[in-house]
Amino acid sequence: MLRNVSNSVTKLLGTHSRHGCRATATTATDPTIQWLCKPLGCHRLFSSLADTPHEIPDNISYVEDAEDPSFFHMVEYFYHKGWKVVEDKLADELKGKLSPEEKRKKVRGYLTIIGPCHSVLEVSYPIKRDNGEYVMINGWRAQHSHHRTPCKGGIRFSTDVCLDEVKALAALMTFKCAVVDVPFGGAKAGLKINPKEFSDQELEKITRNFALQLCKKGFLGPGIDV
Incomplete structure (x- = not known):
């Protein structure tokens, strides 16, 4: 019995890749897999895999x-993989006098809204260093989701930080808040500097000026972004 369960789990996980596992529609008919998944409330997974109601977008495939x-x-890729798994279950759990088709459309609407990064701001501003020199500071603030406000997320100081990373970290912050039911949307900021090359006073000046830039653009406030 244990060997059968082990083999079925292996088939459920599918072929391994560097980024994880890929399930296949052929596992839908395996009775042991269905028995394993039924207590978890994911027995509808197989119809999703077989019918492919949602496809991963071409640009991230x-x-x-x-x-x-x-x-x-x-981050987007694994979000859409999760979408394929939970869509049927969410539609089944949706309350109200809606037809199955209307429930599916509503669930897809929610998942479509949550996925993309809603707002991104890129700023460049000067600061005066302790020795009198002026340098330009480049930074970004990404607000991934406004489904619950305000958004929250810290600032990363690094010469390697970029817009792509800031958007990804903002998205992950959305999901982390949702998992523990913290009532915030996800956000993240990045400043392209090496903090070890600046004094404490200069770092304070950089951070305060960055916050001022966000305020000017409506990106900071108790009901907007903290």
Whole structure:
């Protein structure tokens, strides 16, 4: 029995790749897999896999086999893989006098809204260093989801930070808040500097000026973004 369960789980997980596992529609008919998944409330998974009601967008489908994919595309890719798993279950649990088709459309609407990064701001501003020199500071603030406000997320100081990374971290913040039911949307900021090259006073000046830039553009406030 244990060997049968082990074999069925292996088939359920499918073929391994560098980014995870891929389930296949052929597992839908395996009675042991159905028995394993029924207590978890995911027995409708198989109809989703077989009928493919939702397809991963073409622009991120390359992630599965890519050597060095975009960070944000990786987050989007696994979001859409999760979508394929939960869509049927969410539609089944949706209350109200709606037809199955209307429930599915509503669920797809919610999932469509949550997926993309809603707002991104890129700023460049000067600061005066302790020695009197002026340098330009480049930074980004991404607000991934406004489904619950305000948005929340910290600031990353690094010479390697980029817009793609900031958007990905903002998306992950949305999902982290949702998992623990913290009433915030996800956000993240990045400043392209090496913090070790600046004094404490300069870092304070950089951070305060960045916050001022966000305020000017309506990106900061107690009901908007913290």
